[in-house]
Amino acid sequence: MITIILLLTFTGFYTCYATTKRQKVPINLKIETWCLKKSTQANAIGSILIFIACALSIYKFGWGSGIFTYLIFLMTVASLIILLQPLHLITYKTISLTLLLIFLMEFSFF
Template sequence: MVTLISLLTFMAFYLLYGTSKKMASIGELGIGKWTGEHKKIAQAASLALMIFSLGLSCFLWGLGSGTFTFFILLMTVASLVILLAPLRLLNYPFLGVLFIGSILFETILF
């Protein structure tokens, strides 16, 4: 469940990052061009994903802890996206290994 919340938060922030005017269109994940052409739809989808992720977080940890955890996760994901996207390190193999490792650690530890 934590991995799902992290993935939804990453997707939501990456969509918002793609609609930014200051972002150089990298298109590493294949949605850079689409977000540039459909900014309103991408922003609405991003907002919906963030609200859904916040709702899942509040459902899992409670209202106060879930909100706090969501914002910490959002700050972490945002920092990673802003640092790694210009370096072209956010690609499918890297994200696949990251999230498969996260799922494995989540199932083994919890």
């Protein structure tokens, strides 16, 4: 469940980040071209994904700790995207390896 929350948070924030006009977003994942062409739809989808991830976090952890945990997830994911995207380190390979590692850790520890 935590892996799904992190994936939805990453996807939602990344689609909102890819619609920015202030800086040039490098096209690594091919979703950036769609986000730039249809920025209104991409922002709406990103916001919905972020809301769904928050709702799942509240469902899993409860109201108080769910919101607090989700804010920590969102700050971590947002910081990583803002730091790693200009360095061209966010690719399908790194995303899939990271999610696989998180998925394995989630099921081995919990």
